[in-house]
Amino acid sequence: MSRRCDLTGKAVLTGNLVSHSNRKTRTRFLPNLCNVTLQSEILQRPFRLRVTAAALRSVEHRGGLDAFLIKASESELSLGAKKIKSEIAKAKAAEA
Numbered sequence: 151m152s153r154r155c156d157l158t159g160k161a162v163l164t165g166n167l168v169s170h171s172n173r174k175t176r177t178r179f180l181p182n183l184c185n186v187t188l189q190s191e192i193l194q195r196p197f198r199l200r201v202t203a204a205a206l207r208s209v210e211h212r213g214g215l216d217a218f219l220i221k222a223s224e225s226e227l228s229l230g231a232k233k234i235k236s237e238i239a240k241a242k243a244a245e246a
Contacts, residue, residue: 156200156230160205183202184202185198185199186198186201186206187199188209188215190215190216191216220235
């Protein structure tokens with residue numbers, strides 16, 4: 151399982167830890183991933199996702215998973231999130 155956010159695609163970064171004496175040690179900066187279950191109101195079912203804490207706050211700020219995915223652009227979403235977004239768009243079109 152990769153260390154990548156299912157919604158935003160945020161992944162591992164690499165860099166240096168620099169000491170006071172200016173010695174550089176290679177390190178990996180890992181995203182703060184959380185396993186969560188988010189409920190889709192339009193599809194009436196839950197989705198288990200692995201998202202970063204920042205993405206989770208963004209989902210709550212926008213008003214839920216459906217609103218977050220509708221507003222998000224296709225380029226910044228992962229493959230699984232794109233599938234969920236297309237299902238929501240189809241269900242919303244069928245409603246109207």
